[in-house]
Amino acid sequence: MNAELTLVCTSDVLRMAQIRSGTMNPAHLASHFLGGNPDTLSDKPDSKLHDVLQHFYKRYYSDNFMAAIIYSNQPLPDMAKLSAYAFDHITNHRALVSPIIVLAAAALPIANNSAAFRSKIDTYINLIGNCSPGILADWLQKEELAASIDAGADPMVNRNGGVFAIAAFLSDKGYAQRDQVMATIFSYLSLLRHQGIQGHYFDEIAHVLGQDFCFRR
Numbered sequence: 639m640n641a642e643l644t645l646v647c648t649s650d651v652l653r654m655a656q657i658r659s660g661t662m663n664p665a666h667l668a669s670h671f672l673g674g675n676p677d678t679l680s681d682k683p684d685s686k687l688h689d690v691l692q693h694f695y696k697r698y699y700s701d702n703f704m705a706a707i708i709y710s711n712q713p714l715p716d717m718a719k720l721s722a723y724a725f726d727h728i729t730n731h732r733a734l735v736s737p738i739i740v741l742a743a744a745a746l747p748i749a750n751n752s753a754a755f756r757s758k759i760d761t762y763i764n765l766i767g768n769c770s771p772g773i774l775a776d777w778l779q780k781e782e783l784a785a786s787i788d789a790g791a792d793p794m795v796n797r798n799g800g801v802f803a804i805a806a807f808l809s810d811k812g813y814a815q816r817d818q819v820m821a822t823i824f825s826y827l828s829l830l831r832h833q834g835i836q837g838h839y840f841d842e843i844a845h846v847l848g849q850d851f852c853f854r855r
Contacts, residue, residue: 643673658801662747668795700731746802752793760791761843762835766804766826774826783812783819 646652655672662669671678681687706725708717751759766789769775778784785807793800804823806812812819 640675640679643675647673697731698733698735699728700733701725701728702730702732704728746804748791748793748800748802750793750798750800758840758843758847760793760802761847762840763789763791763802763830764843765789765830765839766823774823778806778812778819778822782809783815784808787823 659669659672679687706721708721710717710720712720748760765773767775767787769779769786775784775787778787787804787806789802789804791800791802795801806819806823808816808819
């Protein structure tokens with residue numbers, strides 16, 4: 639892990655993760671150092687790394703924290719047998735973890751809405767990167783402020799919370815006017831919040847996801 643950390647420590651992705659950790663609630667475990675190096679992966683005077691890992695495993699490796707998804711073209715009875723073989727040995731220790739508010743300032747924090755995955759709320763926000771006429775990305779391109787803009791959400795970044803992130807790939811003109819670009823993005827988010835879910839966009843997303851499911855290779 640130390641070699642991997644050394645390789646990526648200067649990447650933009652890891653830098654953003656460091657900023658997010660440094661600006662969130664310090665009581666949350668995600669605010670701590672998340673990598674592995676010779677210091678974090680070694681024994682300490684008052685504890686042995688192997689003992690600490692064993693204690694963590696026995697306390698938190700519990701099926702009430704888990705969900706399993708099996709994706710296969712096999713008959714359901716065969717899949718049931720496979721899932722029983724793979725997962726029945728996992729014990730429910732009724733492990734509990736007190737929720738801690740993330741309070742991140744480096745990105746837009748969202749609640750862990752993974753239980754509502756069928757609604758595709760997080761997929762809907764990809765609309766921000768849609769280049770259809772009149773959409774934010776289309777306007778930024780026509781104004782020569784950005785080549786493209788992407789958006790996405792991950793509700794499970796910090797177990798009980800996630801992140802909604804927007805990345806705008808600015809032109810030189812856009813970088814010079816980055817405050818205006820940011821203001822425009824937040825204005826568009828406010829517009830989406832005011833308008834609510836648009837049925838025709840939702841139907842389009844459902845159609846695309848349906849095609850992806852049917853023709854997945």
